[in-house]
Amino acid sequence: xLKINNLHASVEDKAILRGINxxxxxxxxxxxxxxxxxxxxxxxxxxxxxxxxxxxxxEILLENVNIDEMAPEERAHKGIFLSFQYPxxxxxxxxxxxxxxxxxxxxxxxxxPDMPANEMLKLIREKxxxxxxxxxxxxxxxxxxxSGGEKKRNEIFQMAMLxxxxxxxxxxxxxxxxxxxxxxxxxxxxxxxxxxAVIVITHYQRLLDHIVPDFVHVLFEGRIxxxxxxxLAHELEEKGYDWIKEEVNA
Amino acid sequence: MTKYTEDDLREELKTKxxxxxxxxxxxxxxxxxxLDEDVVRAISLKKEEPQWMTDWRLEAFRAWKDMIEPxxxxxxxxxPDFQSISYYSAPNTKxxxxxxxxxxxxxxETFKKLGISLDEQxxxxxxxxxxxxxxxxxxxxxxxxxxxxxIIFCSISEAIREHPELVRKYIGTxxxxxxxxxxxxxxxxxxxxxxxxxxxxxxxPMELSTYFRINQANTGQFERTLVIADEGSYVSYLEGCTAPxxxxxxxxxxxxxxxxxxxxxxxxxxxxxxxxxxxxxxxxVYNFVTKRGLxxxxxxxxxxxxxxxxxxxxxYPSCILKGDNSVGEFYSIAVTNNHQQxxxxxxxxxxxxxxxxxxxxxxxSAGKSQNSYRGLVQVSSRADNARNFSQCDSLLMGxxxxxxxxxxxxVKNKSAIIEHExxxxxxxxxxxxxxxxxxxxxxxxxxxxxxxxxxxxLNKLPMEFAVEAxxxxxxSLEGSVG
Ligand SMILES: Nc1ncnc2c1ncn2[C@@H]1O[C@H](COP(=O)(O)OP(=O)(O)O)[C@@H](O)[C@H]1O
Ligand SMILES: [Mg+2]
Numbered sequence: 001x002l003k004i005n006n007l008h009a010s011v012e013d014k015a016i017l018r019g020i021n022x023x024x025x026x027x028x029x030x031x032x033x034x035x036x037x038x039x040x041x042x043x044x045x046x047x048x049x050x051x052x053x054x055x056x057x058x059e060i061l062l063e064n065v066n067i068d069e070m071a072p073e074e075r076a077h078k079g080i081f082l083s084f085q086y087p088x089x090x091x092x093x094x095x096x097x098x099x100x101x102x103x104x105x106x107x108x109x110x111x112x113p114d115m116p117a118n119e120m121l122k123l124i125r126e127k128x129x130x131x132x133x134x135x136x137x138x139x140x141x142x143x144x145x146x147s148g149g150e151k152k153r154n155e156i157f158q159m160a161m162l163x164x165x166x167x168x169x170x171x172x173x174x175x176x177x178x179x180x181x182x183x184x185x186x187x188x189x190x191x192x193x194x195x196x197a198v199i200v201i202t203h204y205q206r207l208l209d210h211i212v213p214d215f216v217h218v219l220f221e222g223r224i225x226x227x228x229x230x231x232l233a234h235e236l237e238e239k240g241y242d243w244i245k246e247e248v249n250a
Numbered sequence: 251m252t253k254y255t256e257d258d259l260r261e262e263l264k265t266k267x268x269x270x271x272x273x274x275x276x277x278x279x280x281x282x283x284x285l286d287e288d289v290v291r292a293i294s295l296k297k298e299e300p301q302w303m304t305d306w307r308l309e310a311f312r313a314w315k316d317m318i319e320p321x322x323x324x325x326x327x328x329x330p331d332f333q334s335i336s337y338y339s340a341p342n343t344k345x346x347x348x349x350x351x352x353x354x355x356x357x358x359e360t361f362k363k364l365g366i367s368l369d370e371q372x373x374x375x376x377x378x379x380x381x382x383x384x385x386x387x388x389x390x391x392x393x394x395x396x397x398x399x400x401i402i403f404c405s406i407s408e409a410i411r412e413h414p415e416l417v418r419k420y421i422g423t424x425x426x427x428x429x430x431x432x433x434x435x436x437x438x439x440x441x442x443x444x445x446x447x448x449x450x451x452x453x454x455p456m457e458l459s460t461y462f463r464i465n466q467a468n469t470g471q472f473e474r475t476l477v478i479a480d481e482g483s484y485v486s487y488l489e490g491c492t493a494p495x496x497x498x499x500x501x502x503x504x505x506x507x508x509x510x511x512x513x514x515x516x517x518x519x520x521x522x523x524x525x526x527x528x529x530x531x532x533x534x535v536y537n538f539v540t541k542r543g544l545x546x547x548x549x550x551x552x553x554x555x556x557x558x559x560x561x562x563x564x565x566y567p568s569c570i571l572k573g574d575n576s577v578g579e580f581y582s583i584a585v586t587n588n589h590q591q592x593x594x595x596x597x598x599x600x601x602x603x604x605x606x607x608x609x610x611x612x613x614x615s616a617g618k619s620q621n622s623y624r625g626l627v628q629v630s631s632r633a634d635n636a637r638n639f640s641q642c643d644s645l646l647m648g649x650x651x652x653x654x655x656x657x658x659x660x661v662k663n664k665s666a667i668i669e670h671e672x673x674x675x676x677x678x679x680x681x682x683x684x685x686x687x688x689x690x691x692x693x694x695x696x697x698x699x700x701x702x703x704x705x706x707x708l709n710k711l712p713m714e715f716a717v718e719a720x721x722x723x724x725x726s727l728e729g730s731v732g
Binding site: 048049050051052071072073076077081082084087088089090091092093097098101102103105106109141158162 | 678679680681683684685686687688689690691692694698699701702703704705706
């Protein structure tokens with residue numbers, strides 16, 4: 001599904017990603033952990049195509065196609081979804097209107113007609129129920145005045161609506177209380193299939209208790225310095241990152 | 251003074267015309283350039299106006315001659331040479347083209363984006379129409395409904411001829427001839443415009459002028475509108491057109507007067523899309539408009555405007571809240587792009603007790619444009635318990651444009667409550683990336699963000715107009731982010 005080869009990226013001439021290699025196959029869940037500032041969000045943004053970041057070396061392949069030259073919306077049309085660490089506010093634009101636009105733009109790009117209104121309503125009802133979102137919430141302005149937890153739940157609602165091939169969840173657990181975490185994680189699990197994949201960026205084991213990863217990677221100073229199975233996450237939870245840093249520096 | 255008849259005037263003009271060498275031009279449809287008393291008389295004569303109207307125009311002209319063009323607005327332009335303009339041109343009834351194929355494809359493309367029907371496209375572009383019969387019959391039904399209710403809705407020229415008592419009583423009572431430079435000029439030379447009278451207690455059953463939109467596309471350079479809502483009546487009036495209006499006339503100076511008598515309500519909505527000039531700022535229309543409404547007791551006037559066109563916009567729809575408990579509202583969206591300059595806002599003059607006004611202004615600036623809000627809230631000493639709420643929001647796109655807010659508040663009564671809120675925001679790259687990431691391209695993302703920003707005002711427009719205005723905003727900002 002996703003293959004990243006020797007990816008280097010910088011912003012304002014500052015190198016942030018310094019040779020990332022990663023392969024994510026359909027049906028898999030990968031967790032990326034690592035200390036603050038190690039480049040996790042940058043990696044997510046570069047995959048999603050944020051133009052601020054310059055790819056200086058390496059390549060990103062989605063289903064064997066190099067996506068380096070693709071605009072962010074084209075990548076979205078191909079099935080890449082990013083649940084933002086800090087979702088932005090768009091005043092005056094309701095969640096429903098935003099989703100309607102997103103879905104129809106994606107359909108248009110893929111040669112499909114607009115989704116009929118009744119189908120859209122049905123989909124909204126189904127997905128909001130799954131994530132236990134009050135329907136009134138959907139007529140509020142996107143992310144405006146939302147609590148941290150509401151923002152994150154709304155990100156996953158959007159993911160559920162768009163049914164992406166590759167979902168990248170950037171610290172979706174931060175801001176969620178235990179109940180909300182369970183609801184959101186269940187939502188993600190329900191969307192999993194043999195045909196899609198999830199990359200979970202997190203600091204904490206607790207999300208990974210719900211969304212169980214097949215692989216765990218540690219990102220440090222722009223490189224993946226260690227990879228393992230789900231037990232690696234437990235080890236990090238117990239021991240912190242210092243021992244990794246020591247290993248790297250040794 | 252001895253009695254001076256139209257015949258005398260006609261005689262006088264004939265000789266004068268000869269003197270100034272425009273005798274032959276009286277026969278033609280366009281006057282030679284230049285402005286003096288004879289030209290003013292000639293306009294009045296062409297329109298077969300009564301003596302009082304001619305005198306009224308002349309009075310305005312004499313005042314105008316001694317006035318100077320205002321310079322306080324935050325706009326820069328080369329002042330028009332008022333002697334190089336022709337002040338009368340008969341409405342052109344001959345079609346400009348035989349078929350749509352001859353029309354500028356760029357214009358047609360815009361029509362298509364706005365969702366304008368083929369017939370309307372033809373009418374707007376000046377193409378010969380073969381379906382006139384159909385539209386005439388619709389217009390007739392429309393007129394019949396209005397007639398049954400006693401509503402008068404016609405051109406101002408027709409009103410001067412058919413209802414002189416009403417026009418004479420009210421014209422210039424809200425915007426006096428000498429009010430300002432452009433109003434004086436308009437009073438002297440106005441070519442046409444609309445007149446509307448709603449009798450006591452009548453609720454006008456339809457949005458006035460939605461149907462006449464086609465005709466409105468050919469509005470003159472100096473338009474004059476007078477709307478009178480008699481006691482307890484209601485009318486919603488729509489002006490303008492979302493279709494881009496190209497015009498050879500660079501200068502436009504309209505005057506609109508609204509009179510809402512006791513317990514009456516007037517809702518006046520405008521969509522203005524004059525040609526703003528090309529991307530370098532050349533060739534756009536200068537739009538200097540005076541719009542003002544008078545509210546008697548318990549009356550209400552709402553101005554709603556969507557301004558996307560013109561190279562220069564100078565426009566302050568205002569309310570004089572004369573009667574106790576009267577209400578004034580101003581909802582505005584002003585978009586500027588490329589080299590456009592807009593200086594627009596409102597005046598709320600509180601004279602009566604318990605008067606209330608609301609101002610919601612949304613300015614959107616892109617390109618190298620300048621967008622200014624200028625508002626005055628005035629509370630007189632006898633206006634007890636006056637209330638005003640003003641909110642001025644500016645949205646900037648890019649780094650080369652400007653947004654300015656000039657709120658003036660003059661309060662002479664301690665019981666007044668005045669609230670003013672202002673915000674300035676910028677469309678952030680993060681917002682755009684967020685939309686992009688959800689599959690929405692940058693153009694569409696901007697449209698979405700701008701619509702969200704403008705929603706409070708768009709919601710005030712009549713439904714059908716709102717949909718068009720929304721599309722218009724998208725088109726106006728196309729290509730504004732690289
Ligand atoms: N737009 C930017 N401009 C400048 N520096 C940035 C920018 N984005 C990220 N960085 C820097 O890159 C590094 C990695 O940031 P980030 O990817 O957000 O880390 P993480 O998500 O792992 O906490 C940090 O040092 C951060 O300051
Ligand atoms: Mg981060």
